[in-house]
Structures are given as C-alpha cells and as structure tokens.
Amino acid sequence: EDKVVQSPLSLVVHEGDTVTLNCSYEVTNFRSLLWYKQEKKAPTFLFMLTSSGIEKKSGRLSSILDKKELSSILNITATQTGDSAIYLCAGSYGGATNKLIFGTGTLLAVQP
Amino acid sequence: NAGVTQTPKFQVLKTGQSMTLQCAQDMNHEYMSWYRQDPGMGLRLIHYSVGAGITDQGEVPNGYNVSRSTTEDFPLRLLSAAPSQTSVYFCASSYPSSYGYTFGSGTRLTVV
Numbered sequence: 725e726d727k728v729v730q731s732p733l734s735l736v737v738h739e740g741d742t743v744t745l746n747c748s749y750e751v752t753n754f755r756s757l758l759w760y761k762q763e764k765k766a767p768t769f770l771f772m773l774t775s776s777g778i779e780k781k782s783g784r785l786s787s788i789l790d791k792k793e794l795s796s797i798l799n800i801t802a803t804q805t806g807d808s809a810i811y812l813c814a815g816s817y818g819g820a821t822n823k824l825i826f827g828t829g830t831l832l833a834v835q836p
Numbered sequence: 837n838a839g840v841t842q843t844p845k846f847q848v849l850k851t852g853q854s855m856t857l858q859c860a861q862d863m864n865h866e867y868m869s870w871y872r873q874d875p876g877m878g879l880r881l882i883h884y885s886v887g888a889g890i891t892d893q894g895e896v897p898n899g900y901n902v903s904r905s906t907t908e909d910f911p912l913r914l915l916s917a918a919p920s921q922t923s924v925y926f927c928a929s930s931y932p933s934s935y936g937y938t939f940g941s942g943t944r945l946t947v948v
Contacts, residue, residue: 728878758936765941765942766840766926766939766940766941766942767879767926767939768939769936769937769938772936812878812879814879822867822886822930822932823869823884823894824869824879824881824937825881825895826871826878826879826880827878828876828877828878829878
C-alpha cells in the first residue's frame with residue numbers, strides 16, 4: 725500500500741531556531757515529492773523534488789530528496805513566528821494523471 | 837487573479853441531504869482534483885480529472901460524484917450526506933507538466 729509518513733507530528737521551537745522536518749515515502753510509479761505549507765486555509769506550494777537529488781532553496785527554506793532512502797527533509801533556518809503552520813509532504817504518482825498522496829503533516833509552532 | 841474558487845466556504849447538512857460543492861479555476865488548468873482533509877489523516881484524493889469529459893476515482897470516492905463538462909468547473913456532489921463526510925474539502929488544479937497544484941480555500945462541511 726502506498727504511503728507517505730511525516731515526522732515529527734508536531735514541533736514547538738523558539739524564534740531563531742533551525743528545524744528539520746522529515747518525510748518518507750513508499751509510492752508506486754513515483755514521480756516527485758512535493759512540500760506544501762498550510763496556514764489557516766489552502767495549502768501553498770513550496771518545493772518539488774525529483775530523484776535527481778538536487779537541493780531546492782527559497783530564502784530560509786531548503787529541501788532535498790534522498791532517492792536511496794526514499795525520504796526527504798525540509799529545513800527552515802532562523803525560524804520566525806510566521807513559519808508557524810502545518811507542513812505537508814506529498815508523493816506524486818500515476819503517470820500522466822499527476823495524483824498526489826499526502827502525509828498527515830507536521831504542525832510547527834514557532835514561539836516568540 | 838481568482839485562481840481556484842470554491843463555494844460555499846461553510847455548510848451544515850442533515851444526514852441524507854444532497855448538495856454540490858462548487859469549484860472553478862481561471863488558469864486554464866487541465867488537471868483538477870478534489871481532496872478531503874480530516875484530523876490525523878492528511879489530505880485524501882476523492883476524484884480527479886485530466887480534462888473536460890474525463891474523470892476517475894481516487895482513494896475515497898464512495899458517496900461522491902463528479903463531472904467535468906468544461907475546463908473551468910469541477911463540481912463535487914454528495915449524493916446522500918452521512919456524518920462520516922464531515923470534513924474540509926479542497927479543490928485543486930494544475931497544468932499537466934506541473935506538479936505544483938494550486939488549491940482553493942476549502943469548504944468546511946458538517947453533517948449532523
């Protein structure tokens with residue numbers, strides 16, 4: 725059965741800390757792995773990673789996929805209260821149909 | 837830019853009632869999907885469409901119908917609402933070559 729597992733389930737840090745969120749996947753016909761940030765409403769797209777292993781960066785956020793370990797990490801440096809959100813990891817599969825299977829998410833709370 | 841528009845934002849139904857959740861996108865995306873989000877379960881795929889006139893089932897299709905008569909619209913119909921369908925529903929769309937789905941702001945549905 726296909727699955728995406730995220731850890732930890734929740735995390736509380738203080739502003740300025742660095743955090744690492746984890747995602748492992750077992751997805752048939754895997755295409756790519758995506759990270760989303762969900763605040764109060766809709767998930768917003770952060771990164772797409774493929775088996776090429778190329779790291780993606782955007783400001784204080786970075787992410788990379790380890791195709792041997794079937795896993796990915798999302799790093800956030802110098803955290804801010806605005807980083808508080810649920811971070812979702814999803815595996816893309818299904819050939820041309822571009823379907824996603826999501827993990828349950830990591831709830832990150834950044835305290836001032 | 838409207839992006840992906842979902843209506844209504846909130847809805848309360850009685851068991852056995854039917855209703856349609858509306859989803860419209862103005863980005864000319866071919867792919868559209870419906871997900872439900874439940875605590876501890878992540879987002880799960882209900883139905884998806886790869887273009888007008890083409891739909892297929894996702895992970896949890898029972899109790900839901902969809903149709904795709906135009907590129908822009910992808911309504912989700914609940915045939916006979918059950919308390920187990922209490923959830924937050926998200927519609928999402930993307931281009932075929934893009935893995936980054938754009939999500940609507942969600943519909944919070946409560947079935948009593």
